[in-house]
Each structure stands twice: as C-alpha cells, then as structure tokens.
Amino acid sequence: MKYLTVYWLALLCSLSLARAQYFSEGWTPGQAVPSEVPIPNPASTPVPADSQEESAPLRPSDLLKLFEAKTWLASEPAVALFSRFGINITERLAAAEVLPWDSRIPLITDDNYEEMIVKEELTEEEEAERVWALLISASASRQDGISKFVDDAFDEAYNQTLLAEDLPNVRWGRIDYFNVTYITTKWGVWQAPFIVILTDRGQTLRFYRAQNLRLRDGALHDFLKAEAWKVTPPWKTAYAPGGEREYIVDFVATWMTKIYNVTVRLPRFILLLLSGTAGSLVIGLMHRKPPKQAVQKTEPASQPASAPTAGTSTATPSKPATKQRKSKK
16 A cells, blocks of 8 residues: 555656646657747847837926817817817817918918028029018907908919019018017017018018008009019118127027917916916015114103302392290380
8 A cells, every 4th residue: 555655656746747848838749858048139129119208208398288278178088078068179179270371371480480581592693682571460360450451462462473473583471470489579570460571581671561561452562573672771770680789689589489488388377377476476565565663762861960059059048037026014
C-alpha cells in the first residue's frame, strides 16, 4: 500500500511537468525550445497619437479656451439642452462664424498683413505701381447704416474692375475693424468705416472718411482709375510709418493686441464683473474720507506769582476810629 501511494505521486508529478512544456501555444512537439526571449525595443514601439497629445504641455491659450462662450455652447450638455427646445446650437455657431462680405476680396488681418502686403513678391516695376485699396469695415457686427452702404459701394467698384480689367496694378482688401487691433492702432484709426490707399509696401498711407468721398454710381472705381488719390497728401508725421517716433506707436499697438487677444476669449459677464470691481475700487479710493487727526490736549501753563514791588505797601487801609461813648457826668 505504501509503494502504491508513492507510485501515484510520481505519476502526478510527471504529468504536471509534461503539461508545463506545452504551456506555450507557439511550441509544438519536435520544435526546438527557444533559448532567448526577444526583448522589445521601446524606441521602436509606435506611440499612439492620443497619448502624444495628452503629454503635450498646456499653453496659456489652451486655458483661455475654457472661458470661451463657444466652448461652453459647443459642449455636449449644452447641445443636448438646446435640442430639447428645438434649437440646433451647432448650426447657429457655424452661421455666426460666416462673414457677411464677398469672399473674393481677401481679408487683411494682423497675422497676414506682413506676408500679403509688406513682403509681397514683386518686381521693381510692379512694386512702383502697386496700389492697395483697403476698406476698414465695421459691418461684421452691425449690418446697417453707413457701414453697409460703404461695403456695397466697395464691392461694386471691385466688380467693375474685374469686368473692365483696367486696374491691373490695384489690389483690394478688407479689414475687420472689430477683430484687427495692431493695424488699426498703429494707423491711428479709432472708428470705421475708412478707405485707405496704401502704396510703397505700407510706408505711404492716405485715409478717406466715407462721408468725404463720393461712392455712388461707380465713383470709387473712377477715383482709382484716374489716380485722383495722388492729390491728397499722405500721412507723414513723426508717428507715421518711417517716422522718428514710430516705435512708440508700434509698442502701444503690440501691447494692445496682446490684451485684446486675452480679453476677447473671456465671456462678457466676466468682463463686467472685473470692470465693475475695478471701478468700485477706484471710486472708493478717490472718495474716501481723510483720516481724522487725533487732537492733543495741552494743559494751560501755570502763571508764576508776581513778586511784591519795592516801595509799595500791601497793608489794608485802617478803618476810622469809632467814637468813644461820652462818659457819664
């Protein structure tokens, strides 16, 4: 009985060892057992794109996107909420980004101004004749009044130029007043609409108010064709392009652009809160009462007793002697 028990134990051990050889699915009987296991190379392993994006460092612009109203409205909870009321907020956001202008006229911004105008590839003859007709428009935010009228007249003059093909040296462009900060600040333009005739790669500028220039019935096209803009003297001051104080305007325009790029991403209610808080602090500082000065109580000085003067008498005057009663006889 004892040997039988030992026999069964040995048989079980051999079976377990045999099964251990077949543990790997890639090994078959008669195949050589691999002696070395290949070590994976981490450098050659492709990294998923999602993990690369997640490992990228956060930038300040990424944090500012969290405060944009578009980010909140385009989120899944907001889309689901508006859909309950029958509003497709995604289409509304896409329609709001469509500009109301002719797409054939290029839009000049702070980012492409240097590339399109200042560094435009031209020959010497083309550079001497190049003229840019620019419209600083404000109709992207309000489609009414003088801005809408000037936009229509500008588009009409552009169409006439394409049909007649009589102004090959003139290029057209539009500047959105509310979304372009550096250019308008450097040029000193604080209202719109304005028509700008630009030559010499942006070094010579002529500004025209829409109210002071005839625009109806193709007058703008005739104005450019006759080169009547040469009669107007260009902007040549110390702060103009090439002036001795141009660096001051450039510094102000650069910092105003940086401030605008931050504030434009914040919702309006946050700007109202910040401006209201700042205004309250300033008003409180300007109208605060001056601190009351502590009144110091001074004790009156004791007057010294005057010493008696020599030759004067301090004796009180004597009363007259009373009459003596008459003695009885």
